[in-house]
Amino acid sequence: MKIGIIGGGAIGCFVAQRLEASGGGAQVRLVRPERLAEAAGDGVPRVARVADLPDGPDGIDLMVDCAGHAALIDYGAQILERGIDLITVSVGALADRDLEADLAAAARRGGTQLHLASGAIGALDCLAAAKVGGLSKVVYTGRKPPAGWRGSLAEERLDLARLVQAERHFEGTARQAAALYPKNANVAAAVAIAGVGFDETRVELLADPGISANIHEVTASGVFGAFTFRIEGKALPDNPRSSALAAMSVISAIERRRTAITT
């Protein structure tokens, strides 16, 4: 399988290194035009346009977006329409109904699939199965140390440097959370898509100076019964906003495409 990567940050580097270590490194990196001239320190050739991705028998089979919402917006539909499957961590971008419709239409035209990585959360399989019987309530609570909220709207709503106890800086729907916190609420979006949707999923986001992990909690109830899922995810060393599990989930999604028997 020939894989291309978008994003050379905390998640993208983890994914690239793991692919390299497993013997099947990335074939190409899709970068913004202004980054094209930079020396490819990782040895992976760069292109700045979807049209320039390798084609033909040696063409790319799978693109992996590890870059964030802008990348899915900029390249997602073109990739899918070109006949290349796409795995993305930028799940929250789908809170935009027009983008979601564009991506779905492009995937239909290209005969491809957009795969949403499970990211920093789990229990999405449970939610999706429970949805079949009918879900009555889904609540997601995201809690990170203050450093995990730097660069987000939380900075405007709280004095992150002076917090002495956990403070909530957002309460609302998953659609609002995903749009307002593009780097922090992809998990809320994943929970919404697996369960009762963007407008029915309730979300709370808190900054907590008393914790060192990114703690995500989902509670759901419905015809199936009820469950609570809680995870304390360690952040990636290069980015306190992003849980290591999010990067691991991309590799896991790739590996599941390679095996004959999968979950």
Ligand SMILES: NC(=O)C1=CN([C@@H]2O[C@H](COP(=O)(O)OP(=O)(O)OC[C@H]3O[C@@H](n4cnc5c(N)ncnc54)[C@H](O)[C@@H]3O)[C@@H](O)[C@H]2O)C=CC1
């Ligand atoms: N689904 C989930 O559970 C999670 C999703 N995420 C998403 O993943 C994104 C990336 O996370 P990190 O790697 O930790 O961030 P990061 O800030 O370390 O790296 C982002 C990388 O993407 C590149 N980039 C940004 N826009 C681009 C574009 N339009 N085209 C090409 N490259 C572009 C940047 O240059 C940078 O190299 C976050 O912004 C967030 O939206 C993050 C954590 C969990």
Ligand SMILES: O=C([O-])CC(=O)C(=O)O
């Ligand atoms: O990595 C995490 O813990 C969650 C995150 O940033 C997101 O949902 O976008």
